[in-house]
Amino acid sequence: MNQHAPSREMFEARLRQIGDDRYHDKHPFHHLLHSGGCNEDQVRAWVINRYYYQSRIPMKDAAFLSRVEDHNLRRIWRSRIEDHDGTTAGTGGIERWLKLAEGVGLDPDYVASAKGVLPATRFAVDAYVRFVRDQPLLPAVASSLTELFAPKIHKDRIAGLLEHYEFANSDTISYFQHRLTEAPKDVAFGLGWVLDHAVSQADQDAAARALTFKTEVLWAQLDALYSAYVAPARIPPGAWHPTEGLL
């Protein structure tokens, strides 16, 4: 019986395969969005719901920090929070997302209020924050590795939005431009950490499960969006209606 865990290379390939199989770049909503097939309301619904995910990422990263005993690891991980929350008022990824919100004709205060966010979006995102707060550090870090697959989707998105939508310009889509440099820095560290720390078969399995879980968190948000806002649209009670929150 082989007691050894598969090699570092095989383990990394296993993680990357999860992205090939399950990352949300394959979701029909993204095909619609990037190909210019979304109408104004659908773009707005995406901006509103995705805001909730963005807004919880620094809380997720702070929950991680709160469990890390090594101040050097905390200091490195902290840059993720800085990327999203900014270093001075008006900077950071969350503010850039609110610029996108304005660009698509939404009142940024409405979007920031997180009113109208789909319950299924909240459930998925909150499950992610809870996962990182409650699970051991290895799966908590592994769940961030969807960033391995993010640069491609961001490039596709930047190209698709610029080509197909009037609202898209360097100002409104600056969130994605920044992520092109932020995400690779984060994931280089996160992947190295996971490969270093997943020493047993059980560790590798736990890391793979965590990454799979995270792909589910992302996919579920798009399913909810599609169900609510793509024909035949079924907007759940209390969720954003296209007449609300406009500038």
Place this chain on the structure above:
Amino acid sequence: MNQHAPSREMFEARLRQIGDDRYHDKHPFHHLLHSGGCNEDQVRAWVINRYYYQSRIPMKDAAFLSRVEDHNLRRIWRSRIEDHDGTTAGTGGIERWLKLAEGVGLDPDYVASAKGVLPATRFAVDAYVRFVRDQPLLPAVASSLTELFAPKIHKDRIAGLLEHYEFANSDTISYFQHRLTEAPKDVAFGLGWVLDHAVSQADQDAAARALTFKTEVLWAQLDALYSAYVAPARIPPGAWHPTEGLL
């Protein structure tokens, strides 16, 4: 029946009275330390145990961040983590505390390992981290307001250490020098936030209880230290023994 909460001024005076009555500057261990009455072993025991408190403060602040939905509040609060964890390797309050550890003849790796920390210190500090993670934001912020009383104890400590102990110099006690500017900045924000948000009598009571709880967390650590290392010393099983962790 008066339904109004006491004025902002009366509430602030109530909070300050808690410090006058219960802050750990009144603990006999601090009198001993600041007056030159501690022997080398007692100073080392203090450095080892207080390190555990220092090391958990950024985790406590991250636990707070993880529950804050307002990215502007998160960004302001984040500076506390930066003060302790630093902005580059080798900077920050935790590294400065390890300089103090070296200065008193302790192996900084031993101190950073948190081996030998008194169980009662762990229990008190862990109770604080848990409090901030689990309580509503108002008591969580209020529990930080012992910093209102910190500048005086830091000044007394700097003067007392420099006067009475050979190890004390600007390098070894730089932790306290930095706190003289960091703590007032933090507490000015924290106090304003608590005064603004404690609008009802019940809110003010909860904030006062939280601050009282925090004074208990600090006091209990010194009681444990006194019991273990001041004559008649009763070092609990597993706790630091004066022959361990030396340079």
